[in-house]
Amino acid sequence: MDFKPSPKSQEYLDRLKAFMDAHVYPFERDYVEYHKKHNPGGDWKRWTENPKLKDLQLKAKAEGLWNLFLPDEEMGQGLSVLDYAPLAEEMGRVYNSAEIFNCNAPDTGNMEVLYHFGNDEQKEQWLKPLLEGEIKSVFCMTEPDVASSDATNIQTSIQPDGDEIVINGKKWWSTGLGHPDAKIAIVMGKTDESAAKHRQHTMVLVPLDTPGVEIKRMLTTFGAYDPPAGHGEVHFNNVRVPKVNLIQDFGEGFAIAQGRLGPGRIHHCMRCIGAAERALQLAIIRSGTREAFGKLLAQLGGNSERFAKARIDIDQARLLTHYAAWKIDEVGVRDSMTEISAIKVVAPNVLQEVTDMAMQIHGGGGLSDDFPLTSFFIQARALRLADGPDEVHQRMISRLEFKKYLGG
Structure with a gap:
């Protein structure tokens, strides 16, 4: 490779x-x-x-x-x-x-x-x-009343009714919901709870102006709304759409989600690497141009070692990101789950650690909007939950390792 x-x-x-x-x-x-x-x-x-x-x-x-x-x-x-x-x-x-x-x-x-x-x-x-780029879209999966990190907990109902599909349920942390150009949502819910665990879910296209779609509120992340897109809570109250809005077929939602989230997860990780590089750059410039106690900040308190560790961590994360990308190209998402889950854990954590260090170097300025560090920190912390929390990806990796050596 x-x-x-x-x-x-x-x-x-x-x-x-x-x-x-x-x-x-x-x-x-x-x-x-x-x-x-x-x-x-x-x-x-x-x-x-x-x-x-x-x-x-x-x-x-x-x-x-x-x-x-x-x-x-x-x-x-x-x-x-x-x-x-x-x-x-x-x-x-x-x-x-x-x-x-x-x-x-x-x-x-x-x-x-x-x-x-x-x-x-x-x-x-x-x-x-x-x-x-004429319209924007939303993906509705996470729910407020259950632990949505386990998709089998999802309660939103997606049921056929003649030539229509009826959707009932609540979603939140639906990114992009507040954008003035948001027109369509992909909604994931359950159709048949008696089916096999991974055949219960369905995805359907729901125009946001459909009767019964009710945006309840926008949610803050560390006190910020992140307009003009934001992350919101939306309820679906007997929402009816034509059956032609069904994506693939009933029961295909889980398989579609795996295909969607694989590339999406690694795209997030790629951007995390760039943000971490910028945070490290800003920290080094700051530490090489500001003095305290008669010395440059770079010469105080083990900061040079912190920069070295950041360099090592970023480069390791980049290599793992590129390896996961290479493997997706070679064998597809389904056979790259270990690598996708691994980098989804590593990259946001590296960004969080490097940004935290850079914020400390910047002092009070690091907590302000004068620098992009607060945005990077929110990005990192949110991504440790978005598209699956760290623990879910670690569990996935562990299961695949056990399967590799013990079968089953």
């Missing part, structure tokens, strides 16, 4: 770095200040998107830096998962910059679901405008 970027990947990376330098880094502070001013509270009905974001998206699309995550030559840029890894890492250096390139969650995962599992009508109605 060779993790050196392919010529195609390197060419895209060079162009992406140039775009980041010219447009994204100068936009970073504007993004933060705009939402402080225009979207300060939890009233998502009044949230607005920074108009400069659309301008940057048009520039990115014009330069071919669009839908980089999708390996399809026509709908995406024809990049493999491993090809995409250094690009996602570069995007990760600026919080939420992936949206500029239409490479942000949850839209990427939802687009992959529609690309791999959607029918022609669903692709035309929903995938096409998502790929164009």
Whole structure:
């Protein structure tokens, strides 16, 4: 295996770095200040998107830096998962910059679901405008009344009724729910509790303007709403959609979820590596330009050793991320579960540790929005729960190791 970027990947990376330098880094502070001013509270009905974001998206699309995550030559840029890894890492250096390139969650995962599992009508109605960046989407899986880390606990009901499907249930931490352009949700629920454990779940497309869809509230993460997308609680009260909105078939939801979450998880990890690199860079610059007690901060309190450990941890995490990406390309998601789960544990933890160290180096500034460190810390801590908590992935790895050596 060779993790050196392919010529195609390197060419895209060079162009992406140039775009980041010219447009994204100068936009970073504007993004933060705009939402402080225009979207300060939890009233998502009044949230607005920074108009400069659309301008940057048009520039990115014009330069071919669009839908980089999708390996399809026509709908995406024809990049493999491993090809995409250094690009996602570069995007990760600026919080939420992936949206500029239409490479942000949850839209990427939802687009992959529609690309791999959607029918022609669903692709035309929903995938096409998502790929164009005309609308946004939501993925509704986690529930407030059960431990959703175990998907078999999900209580939302998805039942056939003639030519319609009826959905009843509650979801929360539904990312993107507050975005003014959010139009469609992929909802996961149970159809047949008497079926085999992994054949009980179903996924269905639910337009957010369907009668009975009720957004209850937006949720804060460490006190922040993260507008204009945010994470919300939504209830489905006897919601009816046509049966053509069913993705694949009843009982296929769990298999679809595994296919969706595999690439999505590793995309998060790629961005974590970029964020960790940025945090380390900021910490070193700060420590090499500030003095305390007559010495540079870099010379105090074992800081040089902390930088060395961060360098080692980031490089190890990157190698594991690239290995997982390479294996997905080689054998597919189903046979790469150990590697996907491993990096899903490692990358957010590395980002959390490196960012915490960088925040300490920055003193009070590290706790403010003057630097991107608080956003990186929230990102890391949230990702240790999102797409499966650390413990679930560790359990998965352990089960696969036992199966490897003891069978069963």
